[in-house]
Amino acid sequence: MTSAVAVIGLGAMGLPMATRLAERFEVRGFDIAEARVALASEQGVTPAASAAEAVAGAQAVLVAVRTGAQLNDLLFGETGLAPHLADGAVVILTSTVGTDGIGEIADRLAGHGAQLVDAPLSGGPVRAGEGDLLIVVGAAPSALEVARPVLEQLASTLSIVGDKPGDGQALKTVNQLLCGVHIAAAAEALALADALGLDREKTLEALTAGAANSFMLGNRGPRSLQAYDEEGAEVLSRLDIFVKDLGIVGNAARAAHLSTPVAGAAEQLFLLGEAQGLGALDDSAVIRVIAPERLS
Numbered sequence: 001m002t003s004a005v006a007v008i009g010l011g012a013m014g015l016p017m018a019t020r021l022a023e024r025f026e027v028r029g030f031d032i033a034e035a036r037v038a039l040a041s042e043q044g045v046t047p048a049a050s051a052a053e054a055v056a057g058a059q060a061v062l063v064a065v066r067t068g069a070q071l072n073d074l075l076f077g078e079t080g081l082a083p084h085l086a087d088g089a090v091v092i093l094t095s096t097v098g099t100d101g102i103g104e105i106a107d108r109l110a111g112h113g114a115q116l117v118d119a120p121l122s123g124g125p126v127r128a129g130e131g132d133l134l135i136v137v138g139a140a141p142s143a144l145e146v147a148r149p150v151l152e153q154l155a156s157t158l159s160i161v162g163d164k165p166g167d168g169q170a171l172k173t174v175n176q177l178l179c180g181v182h183i184a185a186a187a188e189a190l191a192l193a194d195a196l197g198l199d200r201e202k203t204l205e206a207l208t209a210g211a212a213n214s215f216m217l218g219n220r221g222p223r224s225l226q227a228y229d230e231e232g233a234e235v236l237s238r239l240d241i242f243v244k245d246l247g248i249v250g251n252a253a254r255a256a257h258l259s260t261p262v263a264g265a266a267e268q269l270f271l272l273g274e275a276q277g278l279g280a281l282d283d284s285a286v287i288r289v290i291a292p293e294r295l296s
Helices: 014-021 034-042 051-055 068-076 102-110 124-130 141-154 167-195 200-208 215-226 239-255 261-275 283-290
Strands: 004-008 026-030 060-063 090-093 115-118 133-138 155-162
Touching (some): 004 051, 014 026, 014 060, 014 124, 014 141, 026 034, 026 051, 133 141, 167 200, 167 239, 167 261
Parallel strands (some): 004 026
């Protein structure tokens, strides 16, 4: 029975996940930013003075990092968590970091009596707080048994895609290929509508009602229309996240000797956006790479 959960990383996704989990479990949270720890404390999460304190005795440790290098450092660096993990604990990796090195990390954790649950997720902060995420999981059955109550508290769709760490990252890589391409295609379509003098809101309404619709068009389309406003769209998913994720897609495709030209074109748009200083904006701001200024 999983009762104590540690959440390491209380950023845009970590904080709403921690507060969602606190509705059911005893949750201890840590982040290097004290302000995030304070916010978590206000929402039912027990603050920890260090990551080691947070994981002490926890059956499940949920980590939200950005890269595989950060994961390695978090677990095995100079102040790494691995020696402080409870015997039999599971480390739930919620981030998209790619498949490289995941097997080795799982093996090193096993040496500390812990298991890795590879569980990258999709959905954004609002859905995280509502328990409405899509989570794809690669994990040994024994690890999944411990992690499942935590994952079910966060997910409306929980897809077990394999029985080893790395399987979840593989499927999430495929997912991010489609997401990145769809965001770029939606931006391109709306920029073209603008260039043709069409009403942007009516165009979006028509497109989302027909065969051209996609989740990303419906979700990012309204935010694309806000991208030119002085304050821009609310940042729900940073543009530079897709620089990272489509880089993972490209690396995986090259390793598999597979051509992915459409994903490569989308990656270039996000890279250009980052180079133009748009990296911290919502990813819908990629429309400003295609059309730097509103045309109508």
